Amino acid sequence: MNLKSGIAKLSGKSSHWVLHNIFKGGTSFPGKLAMRIDPNILANLAKDYETIIVTGTNGKTMTTALIVNALKEKYGEILTNPSGSNMQQGIVTAFLSHKAKRHGRKLAVLEVDEANVKRVTELLHPKAYVLTNIFRDQMDRYGEIYTTYDKIIDGIKLAPDAVVIANGDASIFSSVELPNKKIFYGFETKADEAQNDFKASVNTDGVLCPRCNHIIHYHAISYANLGDYFCPNCGFKRPNLSYRLKEITERTPNSIKFRIENTEFAIxxxxTYNIYNALAAFSVAREFDVSEAEIANAFAKNKRIFGRQELISYADKEINLILVKNPVGLNEVLSLLNTEKSDYTLATLLNAHHADGIDTSWIWDADYEGLDKSKVKQVLVGGERHHDMGFRLEVAGFDPGTMEVTPDDNTLLTRIKEAPTKKVYILATYTAMLALRSTLYDQKILKNKIN
Structure with a gap:
């Protein structure tokens, strides 16, 4: 390590210690500081690690956490970026804050923003890529789904020896020929579904055949455009799956039991989207020689991640804080709410910063109309774009008499304390979720603040 890299490392580590121990934060600034001194500091920090990159539109943070827990069962401590700070500066901070093992296999599992895969690959030379899904997300940042995948592919092409562990139910991941070894995971098609022949719902993204541009058909769909697809025109079809979900045995708003290959798991x-995250983690763990029993043990111990169905106790309320950022993810969350058996209060927080996506028109593509409104006893609308959110819910059929605008987080928390139900679901965009968590931290309701 040269002098410049040494100074960058020392500066970054020092700033992280101060921010983490005194201010209880600091997930990106130490990395920014180190990169300002040495733009290539990541290459030096990561040179002794076998790195697994997790990327895609939805599920990166949960998939990363599940992979880390599974690999820990066999290899002990794993380097990761658990806060979801997935740009280059956040990844540098993860390396700066990690105490490297003296002995044993050094593994790093990193959530990486789709647009940053190429730059991170240039510096890390990954051993594996995990691809979760590609959906339309933040049009101002990524463009259409094929543009997003091109950004990922540009990175993968720089590491032809890395294995690609991809969602086989997403046709886009079979659309480009690569020299890399490919491992596919997905939902097994049941015997009574094998002869089905139908198309995805109207307005579903990513249903054109990449070979002949005809509309793809399906034997089975799990959600959105994911499933057992085939093209009746040219024969393009889902690849053979190495790892399969066999059965979903139980599901509630807060838990799922399912069988992958020969073992039953619970998280x-x-x-449903979290089953894919678990399936991706299972696939990675098996490729790294972790046993099914060890994986099951890891999944059973998995803790909830900030903003991803994070359970928060406040007054006498049970708050479930859920990050939403695009139509597909939001629709899956709305489907999840439809499994709730108790009455609940619904809060929706909409911001439009760069990290959220400046264009908020995506809320009109979400199926609020399909939400079972009989269980929703009060609606709280917040965030900087609360007027847009309120209008969207009114058009969806929510009674304006049950809706109340909460223009700031303190007002929101007051209204939650007065809510007519014990259960409260908060659906928040990224910066709205961070701001709310910051308020909860300031009020000593949460112990850790994420910056």
Missing amino acids: GIGG
């Missing part, structure tokens, strides 16, 4: 978080 303390709801939603």
Whole structure:
């Protein structure tokens, strides 16, 4: 390590110690500071690590956490960026804050923003890529889904020896030929579904065949455009799956039980989309020689992640804080709410910063109309774009008499304390979620603040 890299490392580590121990934050600034001194500091910090990059539109943070927990069962401490700070500066901070093992296999599992895959690859030379899904997300940042995938592919092409562990139910991941070894995971098609022949719902993204541009058909769909697809025109179809979900045995808003290959697993978080996250983690763990029993043990111990169905106790209320950022993810959350058996209060917080996506028109593509409104006893609308959110819910059929605008987080918390239900679901965009967590931290309701 040269002098410039040494100074960058020392400066970054020092700033992280101060921010973490005194201010209880600091997930990106130490990395920014170190990179300002040495733009290539990441290459030096990561040179002894086998790195797994997790990327895609939805599920990166949860998939990363599940992979880390599974690998820990066999390899002990794993370097990761658990806060979801997935730009280059956040990844540098993760390395600066990690105490490297003296002995044993050094593994790093990193959530990486889709647009940053190429730059991170240039510095890290990854051993594996994990691809979760590609959906329309923040049009002002990424463009259409094919543009997003091109950004990822530009990175993968720089590491032809890395294995690609991809969601086989997403047709886009089979659309480009790569020299890399590919491992696919997905939902197994049931015997009574194998002869089905139908199209995805109207307005579903990513349903054109990448070979002949005809509309893809399906034997089975899990959600959105994910499923057992085929093209009746040219024969393009889902690849053979190395790892398969066999069965979902139980699901509630806060838990799922399911069988992958020969083992039943349980995770303390709801939603079909989280089964895909678990399936991705299972696939990675098996490729790294972790046993199914060790994976099951890791999943059972998995803790909820900030903003991803994070359970928060406040007054006598049970708050479930859920990050939403695009139509597909939001629709899955709304489906999750439809499994709730108790009455609840619904709060929706909409911001439009760079990290949220400046264009908020995506809320009109979400199926609020399909939400079971009989369980929703009060609606609280907040965030900087609360007027847009309120109008969207009114158009969806919510009674304006049950809706109340909460222009700031303190007002929101007051109204939650007075809510007519014990259960409260808060659906928040990224910066709105961070701001609310900051308020909860300031009021000593949460112990840790994420910056």
